[in-house]
Amino acid sequence: MPISDAKVLTGRQKPMTEVAMLFAEVTTEHGLVGLGFSYSKRAGGPAQFAHAREVAPVLVGEDPNDIARLWTKLVWAGASVGRSGAATQAIAALDNALWDLKGKRAGLSLSKLLGAHHDSVRCYNTSGGFLHTPIGGVLDNATRSIEAGLGGIKIKVGQPDGALDLARVKALREHVGDDFPIMVDANQQWDRATAIRMGRALEEFDLVWIEEPLDAYDAVGHADLAARLDTPIASGEMLTSVREHKELIDARSVDIVQPDAPRIGGITQFMRLLALADEAGLDLAPHFAMELHVHLASTYPRQPWVEHFEWLEPLFNERIQIADGRMIVPSAAGIGLTLSDRVTGWTVADDLVTE
Numbered sequence: 001m002p003i004s005d006a007k008v009l010t011g012r013q014k015p016m017t018e019v020a021m022l023f024a025e026v027t028t029e030h031g032l033v034g035l036g037f038s039y040s041k042r043a044g045g046p047a048q049f050a051h052a053r054e055v056a057p058v059l060v061g062e063d064p065n066d067i068a069r070l071w072t073k074l075v076w077a078g079a080s081v082g083r084s085g086a087a088t089q090a091i092a093a094l095d096n097a098l099w100d101l102k103g104k105r106a107g108l109s110l111s112k113l114l115g116a117h118h119d120s121v122r123c124y125n126t127s128g129g130f131l132h133t134p135i136g137g138v139l140d141n142a143t144r145s146i147e148a149g150l151g152g153i154k155i156k157v158g159q160p161d162g163a164l165d166l167a168r169v170k171a172l173r174e175h176v177g178d179d180f181p182i183m184v185d186a187n188q189q190w191d192r193a194t195a196i197r198m199g200r201a202l203e204e205f206d207l208v209w210i211e212e213p214l215d216a217y218d219a220v221g222h223a224d225l226a227a228r229l230d231t232p233i234a235s236g237e238m239l240t241s242v243r244e245h246k247e248l249i250d251a252r253s254v255d256i257v258q259p260d261a262p263r264i265g266g267i268t269q270f271m272r273l274l275a276l277a278d279e280a281g282l283d284l285a286p287h288f289a290m291e292l293h294v295h296l297a298s299t300y301p302r303q304p305w306v307e308h309f310e311w312l313e314p315l316f317n318e319r320i321q322i323a324d325g326r327m328i329v330p331s332a333a334g335i336g337l338t339l340s341d342r343v344t345g346w347t348v349a350d351d352l353v354t355e
């Protein structure tokens with residue numbers, strides 16, 4: 001079913017109908033295989049694939065343990081197209097595969113390999129309240145989320161008529177009660193004046209956060225909003241490098257960082273960002289790809305939130321267990337994922353890098 005958030009209602013994007021996945025398998029001379037992935041929505045899949053094909057050969061013959069050095073080698077191999085965006089996202093699939101391989105060699109889950117703070121992490125239903133879903137459907141989704149053991153629910157806002165957003169949030173709050181965590185996501189579609197007005201109107205609903213109230217790169221606008229509202233401000237999913245995130249962190253733009261490991265270059269970069277976010281005293285709620293982020297969030301000293309998206313489940317044989325509002329961090333070695341049989345039919349195979 002086509003998916004619509006505020007970017008669709010303001011005419012900036014078409015409804016989303018598919019997610020392009022880039023998988024990378026790295027095989028050692030002893031036959032161990034690391035599996036990593038990256039992804040893109042709407043556009044960018046072919047670009048990631050093409051870039052990965054060009055830079056992946058620099059890994060051949062290397063020691064796969066030296067992941068930090070190999071990340072640098074990969075980024076320099078494609079340096080003329082920059083250190084963010086599709087190029088970095090292509091590298092993310094390779095970086096994630098190297099980390100998966102390292103976990104398998106160590107016999108440790110990614111969480112344990114990196115150093116865990118938590119065996120489980122808070123989780124919320126992120127797909128219960130898209131804007132194409134009538135409010136009745138949103139309330140049904142909320143009921144099902146609670147029954148499934150999810151710890152919160154996020155709904156989309158940012159419609160041209162803000163009164164409609166407020167009515168949906170009010171109905172949801174009344175439906176789930178005062179104590180159940182609710183978040184809202186405006187997908188960057190408010191201007192500064194609208195964001196402050198809507199933010200003030202939303203304060204009474206005691207939201208966990210307001211997500212992407214403004215353009216993803218508006219550090220000053222976010223900082224002003226964060227200072228003026230009691231409700232925490234969350235952003236960062238659209239950013240494609242640690243450096244872009246650092247601008248928001250330095251400007252005190254957000255209370256909650258929302259990095260996406262595939263988008264910022266993979267696990268190596270994500271862990272650098274977590275160090276910066278923790279030093280700044282920020283909370284963490286990674287974006288998308290819960291299968292990977294459940295591990296990464298478990299290494300954060302504070303209590304993170306991981307968003308529950310069932311969208312990638314057809315790709316993998318494994319399922320994340322959920323209980324009492326939390327995801328259990330998987331214990332299988334590495335990222336702990338194997339591709340389902342269904343993936344074969346959706347795959348464009350490419351074994352160019354075999355020497």
Ligand SMILES: [Mg+2]
Binds near residue numbers: 185187211212237
């Ligand atoms: Mg979002």
